[in-house]
Amino acid sequence: MKRVLIGCGVLRKEIEAFLKDSDIECRWLEEQLHNEPDKLHLEIQEAIDAQTEADLIYLNYGLCGKALLGIQAKSCPIVMPRVEDCIEIILHGRSDVDALRCTSYFVSQGWLWGEDGIGYEHDRVKKKYGEEKALRIARVMFKNYQYLLFIRTGVETNDDRLKCEAMAQKLGLGIHETDGNIHLLEEMMSGVRDDRYIILEPGEELVETRFHNY
DSSP states (O other), X not given: OOEXXXXXXXXXXXXXXXXXXXXXXXXXXXXXXXXXXHHHHHHHHHHHHHOTTOSEEXXXXXXXXXXXXXXXXXXXXXXXXXXXXXXXXXXXXXXXXXXXHHHEEEEOGXXXXXXXXXXXXXXXXXXXXXXXXXXXXXXXXXXXXXXXXXXXXXXXXXXHHHHHHHHHHHHTOEEEEEEXXXXXXXXXXXXXXXXXXXXXXXXOBOOGGXXXXX
């Protein structure tokens, strides 16, 4: 049985650690695709369409700003977590996630994108307009947050923490830390099937009600 995971690189280190001795094949898509939902949708569908010999495909995506709507299973079933985004994967089961979203910008090892950890878009703006203007723009973007919430999953290094601290200092934010995990994905890839997961049969398209009808 050929099983393939199509995934976002945000949780790549965590997933690769779990799959160290597994026969599941991984196809990783770029993290910055989240900045372009239409392109993310196309890239995921192309990755699915390319797996003509797979017997089962896993997605480590959620609804992701509705970028996944209309994704279609082709030659085999697709299984994915019933979540809004990666935050709900890594902090699955916590009752305070919605409250944390109001105050905190979430960061884990995989979310420290770009040279400064602020994101690839920040790097692009910095290259075009200079560091000072890019930082002003970033501070405006993060003005509604009070904290960076660093999520520990066991794959981070001290360098990751230092990068997070530097990012917080540049943005004028405080730092909190908490523990997270990818148990939701681990169970999915171990064969668990319950109402935490969505299964698309061949020919079926993903619709938004699948995330709410349970």
